[in-house]
Amino acid sequence: MKLLRYGEAGRERPAMLDSDGRIRDLSAVMDDINPAALPELGARLARINVENLPLVDDNVRIGPCVGGSGKFVCVGLNYADHAAETNQPIPVEPILFMKATSAICGPNDDVLIPPGSVKTDWEVELGVVIGKTARHVPQADAMAHVAGFCLVNDVSERAYQTERGGQWDKGKGYDSFGPIGPWLVTPEDIDNPHDLSMWLEVDGKRYQNGSTKTMIFSVPYLVSYISQFMSLQPGDIISTGTPPGVGLGQKPPVYLKAGQVISLGIEGLGTQRQVTRSSPFTP
Template sequence: MKLLRYGAAGAEKPGLLDSEGKIRDLSGVVGDIAGDTLLPDGLAKLRAIDQATLPLVEGDPRLGPCVAGTGKFICIGLNYSDHAAETGATVPPEPIIFMKATSAIVGPNDAIEIPRGSEKTDWEVELGVVIGKTAKYVSEDEAMDHVAGYCVINDVSERAFQIERHGQWTKGKSADTFGPTGPWLVTADEVEDPQKLAMWLEVNGHRYQNGSTATMVYGVRYLVSYLSQFMSLRPGDIISTGTPPGVGLGLKPPTFLKAGDVVTLGIEGLGTQRQVCVQG
């Protein structure tokens, strides 16, 4: 299934994308794409519905973040060896973990706000993993049972805030609008192998990132198990798994976003995003 949330920001309704690419309303079935809806039994209940019986959503509504109630937005740094090389870093012996504030989460096509004082706002297409069942001290063999599905994420980053102002990375990752998420939550049963997905990102029509999840250093199975050793992962939590090469920081000369730029990105089978940059 392709689950989604549509409507005005803060007032989104749950929905799904049917086999014809039309939005169907789920608000008569579930309260939101969150919590118990993401549990295996909750997803099974949705799969059993005849989609043709659900109300059709007319027009072209705004799409919100594809999951609600996210308690933790966990990111993995330098998880593609070729991206690490372009930024002058080495692949870490264990995953680099940092948090992105959940207040950064926005819809897939909402504007990116360039923060005040920013000169180095950057882009990163990433595979998002949405947790569906609480994971605590799970093995790699058990890990995938705890994944509800996958989505596209743009891990927008302000490099000067992240790197040059000392301390941890979080302050360069957490500005409002720095977490476009969606358009859909594609349930795990529809993704044959999350480690074989093509991914890309363009700015103003120029393709900067053209990679694949096949080159991840630490894959989805490992990451879910690894993270669960340090914290419980709960329904709606998001793991953003790192980016392939082609970010602005790694270009010669480095290139960063400015107001008016248009960012488009996507992952095979998971949909696309489009954001216009505005001054915050």
């Protein structure tokens, strides 16, 4: 099942795609696709007749596929070929960092280039949305805590990330640096999350062309591992790492500037399209 949220930013309404790919409003079934709705999501949706749901105009803005997320946990260097690209050793344990939830935006919203930034970069990633609270979860039980999967662009400012001291969070949390969606795809619609093709282009040039096959730590492993250090709550997002082809890895490096178009997708999870523009905020 493909779930989504539509409407103006901050006032999105819940919806789903029907078998013909048309958007159907779910407002009569739930208030939102958010932490309150996720634990009972399957039971609620099992009772509905999709054909009776109101149709929504296809031209509507698509928002983040889940609202009210409390945490946005990211995994660094989780693809063997990306670690090689950045001349980093393959991690023995997952590298974790946090992305600010204020960075979350819709899949086709503009990406802001911070004032003075010259190293804003892209990363296509598989996102995992938690549906049920997870604390010290065994790997064998981890998928029972997953509501679904989504497409993530882990936009990053590399100078902030590696040249400004401290940890990676500085380079990951700027407003608009977390486009998610268009869909939250429930697990029964993804046969194998570890065998999905993924790609990213800037102005029509393909930079990333990979597969979740090269992930070092699997989705169940990551859910289990992260739940040892913090409870994972409904609506939390785990972004599981990126394949090679980021701007930092080009020779010479290539970074984003205002007026470019980023397009990306993951097999079964839809596509995103963002236009980059200069941030209207001043330092």
